[in-house]
Amino acid sequence: MWKPPEKIAYSPRGGHWPSEREVRRSRLFQPLEHGRLSLAQRTWIPAMVPWRATEEGEVTRDVIDWYRRFAQGRPGAIVVEATGIRDIPSGPLLRASHDRYIEGLQDIVRAVREASGGETKLFIQLIDFLAIKRRQPAEKFIRRFLAIGDHHREALGMTEASEDEVRETLAAMSEEELEAVLTTREFESLSMGSRERVTDIHLPHVADLPETLPGLFADAARRAEAAGFDGVELHYAHAYTMASFLSALNTRDDGYGGDPDGRVRLPLEVFDAVRGAVGDSFTVGCRMLAEECIESGSGLGDALFFAEKFALAGMDFISLSRGGKFEDAKRPKVGEAAYPYTGRSGYECMPQYLSDARGPFGRNLAPARAIRERLRAGGLDTPIVVAGGIHNFDQAESALSAGEGDIVGLARQAMADPDWFEKVRSGNGSKVRLCEYTNYCEGLDQKHKMVTCKLWDREALDEETPRTPDGKRRTVAPQWGRDRD
Numbered sequence: 001m002w003k004p005p006e007k008i009a010y011s012p013r014g015g016h017w018p019s020e021r022e023v024r025r026s027r028l029f030q031p032l033e034h035g036r037l038s039l040a041q042r043t044w045i046p047a048m049v050p051w052r053a054t055e056e057g058e059v060t061r062d063v064i065d066w067y068r069r070f071a072q073g074r075p076g077a078i079v080v081e082a083t084g085i086r087d088i089p090s091g092p093l094l095r096a097s098h099d100r101y102i103e104g105l106q107d108i109v110r111a112v113r114e115a116s117g118g119e120t121k122l123f124i125q126l127i128d129f130l131a132i133k134r135r136q137p138a139e140k141f142i143r144r145f146l147a148i149g150d151h152h153r154e155a156l157g158m159t160e161a162s163e164d165e166v167r168e169t170l171a172a173m174s175e176e177e178l179e180a181v182l183t184t185r186e187f188e189s190l191s192m193g194s195r196e197r198v199t200d201i202h203l204p205h206v207a208d209l210p211e212t213l214p215g216l217f218a219d220a221a222r223r224a225e226a227a228g229f230d231g232v233e234l235h236y237a238h239a240y241t242m243a244s245f246l247s248a249l250n251t252r253d254d255g256y257g258g259d260p261d262g263r264v265r266l267p268l269e270v271f272d273a274v275r276g277a278v279g280d281s282f283t284v285g286c287r288m289l290a291e292e293c294i295e296s297g298s299g300l301g302d303a304l305f306f307a308e309k310f311a312l313a314g315m316d317f318i319s320l321s322r323g324g325k326f327e328d329a330k331r332p333k334v335g336e337a338a339y340p341y342t343g344r345s346g347y348e349c350m351p352q353y354l355s356d357a358r359g360p361f362g363r364n365l366a367p368a369r370a371i372r373e374r375l376r377a378g379g380l381d382t383p384i385v386v387a388g389g390i391h392n393f394d395q396a397e398s399a400l401s402a403g404e405g406d407i408v409g410l411a412r413q414a415m416a417d418p419d420w421f422e423k424v425r426s427g428n429g430s431k432v433r434l435c436e437y438t439n440y441c442e443g444l445d446q447k448h449k450m451v452t453c454k455l456w457d458r459e460a461l462d463e464e465t466p467r468t469p470d471g472k473r474r475t476v477a478p479q480w481g482r483d484r485d
């Protein structure tokens with residue numbers, strides 16, 4: 001399992017909080033006008049899945065309350081969590097995969113408009129992902145899921161054996177012995193749970209992704225527009241389908257993999273389809289990785305190339321993240337699925353208070369600056385959103401003045417204190433409740449449990465949550481109270 005080389009505990013720093021006068025002169029609180037993207041201030045709440053939808057992916061009261069609460073802080077923009085584009089069961093993840101979802105999505109839009117007085121722009125992140133299975137007990141995997149082939153018979157010296165005989169032999173073997181007999185992919189499925197990849201073009205639905213995805217994304221974007229969102233963010237980052245097309249590990253030989261031109265082809269086609277499906281004033285951007293942070297993965301050089309292509313194609317913004325991949329994920333327990341935020345790449349995606357010597361704050365700034373500089377050198381002025389461990393005004397303001405981004409994203413900090421934006425803007429930054437970056441929220445996300453913040457949920461549980469008849473506190477997250485100070 002990957003661990004940071006040295007574990008140093010870092011605390012968030014409040015730094016210097018600006019007076020109202022300083023706020024007026026700041027870059028952070030200036031409006032941004034760029035084509036279809038118009039923000040009242042250069043702040044942004046990146047997508048965060050809070051697992052509050054129904055099992056059918058419908059908007060619930062909890063989902064509406066969650067976004068209303070963020071909107072009360074009046075950030076420049078909120079990106080609604082990764083939302084599925086396929087009409088398939090995906091647990092309590094929001095969906096925009098059918099017109100029946102439009103009405104629920106409208107409720108989020110209405111709540112955000114009301115709570116922010118119309119000041120906050122609202123985008124929704126659209127995601128596609130491939131199938132991933134929970135890790136099975138080894139014997140069950142061998143008996144039920146492993147496709148027996150001649151390579152097993154040969155490795156076992158049982159060339160004439162029946163399928164049942166091969167299974168029996170394998171089922172009696174230790175994991176070390178199995179590693180020598182199974183293919184690398186089969187052993188990975190056994191030890192991590194099986195996972196489809198974009199390179200599995202022997203699977204018809206994977207081979208067909210270039211045909212199916214543009215339409216699926218375009219239809220979902222059209223629904224987002226019908227629901228009243230200001231735009232969509234195409235999820236081209238982390239462990240999911242579109243990021244896997246961009247990945248250096250994408251060796252598809254059908255014109256949609258291999259060199260960077262092949263890897264960026266489908267993301268560009270998806271963008272074109274989406275752009276063509278929505279109105280001219282509707283904002284369309286993407287979230288992509290500045291680096292994959294995995295062995296043999298895409299690096300900054302690839303990201304420079306992709307970002308330039310996206311900007312040339314006319315994307316309205318590019319939001320940057322790093323890491324968050326399955327390839328280096330920790331081995332899940334039996335019965336659980338691999339989670340892409342557990343290895344080094346996961347750490348880079350959501351850096352926490354226990355960190356290496358570089359510390360957890362602002363680790364994405366340098367690559368974001370390089371990407372922005374490349375675009376500007378090519379005469380492209382697409383706004384860049386940068387995030388990752390940013391929690392105080394000084395960091396945010398200096399990121400803008402140093403050209404590390406045009407818009408600053410605060411994800412976990414916004415969860416710790418959704419009033420960050422209003423508090424800082426009104427000269428009350430010292431009242432901000434700082435995120436401690438313990439990744440309590442991410443631990444809940446990992447278990448697909450309702451995401452909360454440890455800085456406020458216990459307090460709310462104590463004071464506001466009804467107790468069960470035996471006096472125990474409810475274990476699910478309660479209302480998200482406003483500060484009491």
Ligand SMILES: Cc1cc2nc3c(=O)[nH]c(=O)nc-3n(C[C@H](O)[C@H](O)[C@H](O)COP(=O)(O)O)c2cc1C
Nearest residue numbers: 046047048049081082387388389410411412441445
């Ligand atoms: C609970 C949780 C859920 C997240 N869900 C998403 C998501 O749906 N889409 C996405 O692009 N990033 C997601 N992220 C990553 C954040 O958007 C952000 O990039 C990351 O937390 C680093 O920024 P921060 O240091 O400001 O929190 C999630 C993060 C957390 C903590």
